[in-house]
Amino acid sequence: MPEGHVIHRLAGGLEAAFGGQIVRVTSPQGRFAEAASLLDGRRFVAAEAYGKHLFVEIGEGALIHVHLGLIGKLRLGEPQPVLRPETLRLRIETANAVAELRGPQTCALITPGERDHVVAGLGPDPLRADADGERGWARVGRSERPIASLLLDQRVAAGVGNIFRCEALFRQRLHPMTPGRELNRRRWNRIWDDFVSLMAPAVVVGRIDTVRDEHTPEAMGRPPRVDAHGGEVYVYRRAGMPCLVCGQRVHAQTFEARNLYWCNRCQRSR
DNA sequence: AGCTCATGGCGAG
């Protein structure tokens, strides 16, 4: 479940659960055992998200770098016995809380310098107060690449994933294949502002809602969306269903190995 | 029980 809002939410949850406390760190699966033993029994200092990357600081001078990838999960909860240890890469626990990491793309012990190197390779993160959207525009405005490709490029906007990409393009009525250089700065600013205004609440509520007030279930007299991957959206995973604005069937196509969803009638500009 | 797909990203060719 990993777009940037999930990672930021996890960072906050980890700090609330473990901040300042002495923690047990283990790797029941064994694949992170050596590093875990170095951190075990030390004090949890901080957890920080940058884009889809999570940095967990336990003890001095070392960080755990976590990237969930497509299928990784980090669950926070009450103390409980270890279940399915064969897939449990990392477990952090106190008497009151447990965090369990399974299936991550990355779980590695790194130095602060290595963390800085990872961050240096990322573009601005709409969820960070220090983000500078202009850095994203610098890459978009002179690119021949389709905007759908650019918006998943973590150097353009770190933390944006497939849902926010598809939804921002719909909200801006932009055809996914529009080359970046055909946008102007104002158009980019509106996309960026959408990322900020959609992602920040998603961190708080733990789901993605992108439909404007006039298209909510209440406003349109339709049943609310109930499936597990999020909240109310315009096009993501709505292939073949009627567009909430014009009624035409939502299109879906594989593009650069990812699913792309859009409305051919509403998103004409290019 | 087995198959497919997923909110990612990498490296080989």
Next chain:
DNA sequence: TCGCCCTGAGCTG
């Protein structure tokens, strides 16, 4: 551009 990595939910049988 494709195959591959890692896990689990949601189908199908």
